[in-house]
Amino acid sequence: MKILFFALAFVLCSCSQKAIKSGPTQIIDAHLHFNSKKLNSFSQPTPILLEKFQKNHIVGGVVHLTDEENFKVSVDRKGSIKWMTCVGLHENDKVEKVEKGIKEGRFQCIKVYLGYVPKWATDPFYRGFYRLAERYQLPVVFHTGDTYDKMAKVKFADPLQIDEVAVEYPKVKFVIAHMGNPWFNSAAEVVYKNDNVYVDVSGLLLGDISHLSPEDLDELVIKPVKWFYSYVENPKKFLFGSDWPLVEMEPYIDLMKKIVPEKDWPGFFHDNAKAVFRF
Numbered sequence: 001m002k003i004l005f006f007a008l009a010f011v012l013c014s015c016s017q018k019a020i021k022s023g024p025t026q027i028i029d030a031h032l033h034f035n036s037k038k039l040n041s042f043s044q045p046t047p048i049l050l051e052k053f054q055k056n057h058i059v060g061g062v063v064h065l066t067d068e069e070n071f072k073v074s075v076d077r078k079g080s081i082k083w084m085t086c087v088g089l090h091e092n093d094k095v096e097k098v099e100k101g102i103k104e105g106r107f108q109c110i111k112v113y114l115g116y117v118p119k120w121a122t123d124p125f126y127r128g129f130y131r132l133a134e135r136y137q138l139p140v141v142f143h144t145g146d147t148y149d150k151m152a153k154v155k156f157a158d159p160l161q162i163d164e165v166a167v168e169y170p171k172v173k174f175v176i177a178h179m180g181n182p183w184f185n186s187a188a189e190v191v192y193k194n195d196n197v198y199v200d201v202s203g204l205l206l207g208d209i210s211h212l213s214p215e216d217l218d219e220l221v222i223k224p225v226k227w228f229y230s231y232v233e234n235p236k237k238f239l240f241g242s243d244w245p246l247v248e249m250e251p252y253i254d255l256m257k258k259i260v261p262e263k264d265w266p267g268f269f270h271d272n273a274k275a276v277f278r279f
């Protein structure tokens, strides 16, 4: 189930018992998109993105590129915000071409779109890319769980399969995006069991929930994420990510502040992503 942001903003305001602390926590958004095609600009970041980042004290971003953006997008890396860009793998991509992009400084991580690309994480197609990640010490991020696109094949986005590649490539850091939503239990076990697997909390709130009540928000997001957090027993495994522009940053940050214990905010919002993506 996906949830509509517009309703979220309302629910957050209406059900909040206590004011959310709004100190200038430094943030790295470990999962967002440039959306270049829709914005008609391959030159990034756009003024609107910069404004969002500055307003929310976001000092770094991990951007998941699409096939179309991989070699087309030009990123201003001289500004105050640090960008890590993940090459988005699609079916005809070649290891040599991606390696060239890594050497040129285009890519600092690899994104595997499980479900959108109908292949398992263990598919031979990906093996050469995992070896590349190992050689260049780049993290690999997996889309997991529900897919935005109805033509995707969601069985390929089950997070449990990531255990197998985590065991086979122990030197590579893997990130499970979206907490496996709705397969929270499988994702939590894989993160708990494997030292080299992390999780980002991005994109849990999309789609149509015009009828979502505070009780539903509690059942569908707050309770599962809290359970996941406790089960893993290691705050260093959790990375803040928004999935912007699919969610608005500010309410999403506020929601996570209600879920993650305040003592863990520096790690959750900044230090963990800094370590995994080597900012």
Ligand SMILES: [Zn+2]
Pocket: 031, 032, 033, 064, 202, 203, 243
């Ligand atoms: Zn995403």
